[in-house]
Amino acid sequence: MHSPDVVATKYKEQGRRLTPQRKLLFNLMHNNESHPTAEGLFEEASKRMPGISLRTVYQTLEELSEMGEIQLMHCDGGAVRFDPNVDEHHHAVCAETGELFDVYVDNIDSLRAQLPAGFEVQNVSIVFHGRVAKSAPRTARSARITTKSPARQQTVRAKSAKRTPRRTSRGSNT
Amino acid sequence: MHSPDVVATKYKEQGRRLTPQRKLLFNLMHNNESHPTAEGLFEEASKRMPGISLRTVYQTLEELSEMGEIQLMHCDGGAVRFDPNVDEHHHAVCAETGELFDVYVDNIDSLRAQLPAGFEVQNVSIVFHGRVAKSAPRTARSARITTKSPARQQTVRAKSAKRTPRRTSRGSNT
DNA sequence: TGCTTATTTGCAAATAGTGCGAACTACATA
DNA sequence: TATGTAGTTCGCACTATTTGCAAATAAGCA
Ligand SMILES: [Mn+2]
Ligand SMILES: [Mn+2]
Ligand SMILES: [Zn+2]
Ligand SMILES: [Zn+2]
Secondary structure, three states, X not given: OOOHHHHHHHHHHXXXXXXXXXXXXXXXXXXXXXXXXXXXXXXXXXXXXXXXXXXXXXXXXXXXXXXXXXXXXXXXXOOOEEEOOOOOOXXXXXXXXXXXXXXXXXXXXXXXXXXXXXXXXXXXXXXXXXXXXXXXXXXXXXXXXXXXOOOOOEEOOOOOOOOOOOOOOOOOOO | OOOHHHHHHXXXXXXXXXXXXXXXXXXXXXXXXXXXXXXXXXXXXHHXXXXXXXXXXXXXXXXXXXXXXXXXXXXXXXOOEEEOOOOOOEEEEEOOOOOEEEEEEOOHHHOEEEOOOOEEEEEEEEEEXXXXXXXXXXXXXXXXXXXXXXXXXXXXXXXXXXXXXXXXHHHHOO
16 A cells, blocks of 8 residues: 555545545555454544544545555455555464464466366465464474565475375265 | 265264254265355255255254364355365355366465464465356367366466467467 | 154344445635 | 535444354154
8 A cells, every 4th residue: 555645645636535534544554564354443543533433444445445555355254354565465364363464475376276177367365374383482493484584485384294185075086 | 075974974973863954965065066155055955945944054064064074165255155175175266256166286385485483384275366268168279277177287377477368388288 | 652852943143344315524616 | 714515424224144042843762
């Protein structure tokens, strides 16, 4: 999402008005990496502007989405989460806290997928489900996954292990 | 999901009773590749057993899920879709029809992702958003993406591509 | 056949939004 | 600065999904 000022300008250019509610929401969403829900954003906004309506929050989020300033995410079936980061990126969800983190994947094109015949892929979304290691921060072997900070990358090591080969109906087998 | 008979046996072993409703639902879910919603399954079930309750459908789906016989999917924020395929697989969603297709990806481990520090990945889910090519079914060049049937695989070519619908690369295989 | 208890069902309630219109106000204009 | 008007806000009803609850029903065993 662009800076509040830039968004404000875009709003005016489109004949939209700059209301205190909108300005506040622009500020709350800008650089917001928490992927808040409408309700969560509403609570934050209410602190600064008691009386603001949840309806207005939904409304403004919808506008920002239509303007391409934010993205919507349906991750776990709960409330939609709004993301001011519209760059191509993916997410990691902590099963414990529900926190959402941005994840950049640079070689999606290398995936070998058996897509249905005639299916034209427009966009791929990847969600890494897991959890943030509570303690054991320096156990040496806990750093298998990647430390985001040093811009270091690492091959994913998901559950892909050897889950009991559930050979039921589906495949050609019986 | 195991065959209706096997599931029935598991039910008895757990002290659960075999009711006509459950038997019907086992049959409707077995080998069902449509990833139905509770409501959709309820409609199907109602044809065969008028009067069955939507509540019972939800109930039974929950049981099957707890028993590991089916999987739940929250894909677009709408109703949950139930999947009797519990093998490790992913999905392709047609933006037009909402249809869900199973997609097998065999090299997830090769993804280079910048995960947050200390994040332990337990499972990765990939969703290919796109659409099934309407017409042009046999135009020879329409097979760019992969024909699921011949167990042929293809490198994903998501939106990252630059729309060059002329690449007749599908001949690479036998 | 009867009993006991699991199951089914109808209905209320919870979630997460959306549709609508009356009241309100940003802001261009005089 | 006052005024007009169309864009906004906001409350509220209403939809869509799903879950909670308890009375009515019915498997499965003695
Ligand atoms: Mn849902
Ligand atoms: Mn939702
Ligand atoms: Zn994000
Ligand atoms: Zn599936």
